[in-house]
Amino acid sequence: AQSVAQPEDQVNVAEGNPLTVKCTYSVSGNPYLFWYVQYPNRGLQFLLKYITGDNLVKGSYGFEAEFNKSQTSFHLKKPSALVSDSALYFCAVSPYGVMYSGGGADGLTFGKGTHLIIQP
Amino acid sequence: EAGVAQSPRYKIIEKRQSVAFWCNPISGHATLYWYQQILGQGPKLLIQFQNNGVVDDSQLPKDRFSAERLKGVDSTLKIQPAKLEDSAVYLCASSLRDRRFQETQYFGPGTRLLVL
Numbered sequence: 001a002q003s004v005a006q007p008e009d010q011v012n013v014a015e016g017n018p019l020t021v022k023c024t025y026s027v028s029g030n031p032y033l034f035w036y037v038q039y040p041n042r043g044l045q046f047l048l049k050y051i052t053g054d055n056l057v058k059g060s061y062g063f064e065a066e067f068n069k070s071q072t073s074f075h076l077k078k079p080s081a082l083v084s085d086s087a088l089y090f091c092a093v094s095p096y097g098v099m100y101s102g103g104g105a106d107g108l109t110f111g112k113g114t115h116l117i118i119q120p
Numbered sequence: 121e122a123g124v125a126q127s128p129r130y131k132i133i134e135k136r137q138s139v140a141f142w143c144n145p146i147s148g149h150a151t152l153y154w155y156q157q158i159l160g161q162g163p164k165l166l167i168q169f170q171n172n173g174v175v176d177d178s179q180l181p182k183d184r185f186s187a188e189r190l191k192g193v194d195s196t197l198k199i200q201p202a203k204l205e206d207s208a209v210y211l212c213a214s215s216l217r218d219r220r221f222q223e224t225q226y227f228g229p230g231t232r233l234l235v236l
Contacts, residue, residue: 034224041229043229044163045227105176112161113162
């Protein structure tokens with residue numbers, strides 16, 4: 001069974017500084033990894049995903065994430081934080097690490113989330 | 121392109137009552153998911169449909185939860201009877217699943233359920 005750990009309940013960063021939200025995973029085979037963001041009273045918004053290829057994945061709103069297979073990590077990063085980045089961030093893993101022909105179960109397993117607070 | 125639609129947005133019921141949630145996925149999306157998000161936790165998959173067939177319902181509490189997607193488009197999730205621990209946000213998501221790779225899941229705004 002796969003699992004995701006987000007070790008920090010909350011991350012505080014000053015506006016304009018770089019930010020990192022940590023995520024580690026456990027899955028059989030090669031992972032498919034995702035980051036989602038959740039604003040108050042709203043659903044999850046997709047930020048980016050790693051499937052294969054370049055270890056540095058670029059996503060929406062200037063976010064990027066670095067896949068590190070040896071450390072089983074997929075940390076979310078942004079070079080310069082904005083106050084509007086303040087939200088709840090979720091890392092997720094899919095059970096499929098290889099291409100499949102479709103029809104299989106691929107519900108995501110999520111971490112517990114990290115509150116990101118950007119201070120003006 | 122319209123996103124995933126869910127209704128109602130909020131629902132308050134008493135324990136042992138029944139409740140139903142509705143989801144309309146993004147047009148053309150063959151796969152539909154229901155997740156339960158309890159306060160302070162990440163979403164947990166309840167059930168996955170591919171068109172109108174169930175792919176995975178291993179985490180669905182079948183003694184009280186049921187879901188259907190009769191025509192392969194809209195879906196309904198029902199709880200009967202509700203318990204206090206069912207208080208959560210119920211999220212619906214959809215994805216294309218017409219290719220070999222894992223497709224991105226897009227989420228609706230959720231239905232917030234409070235059981236008193």
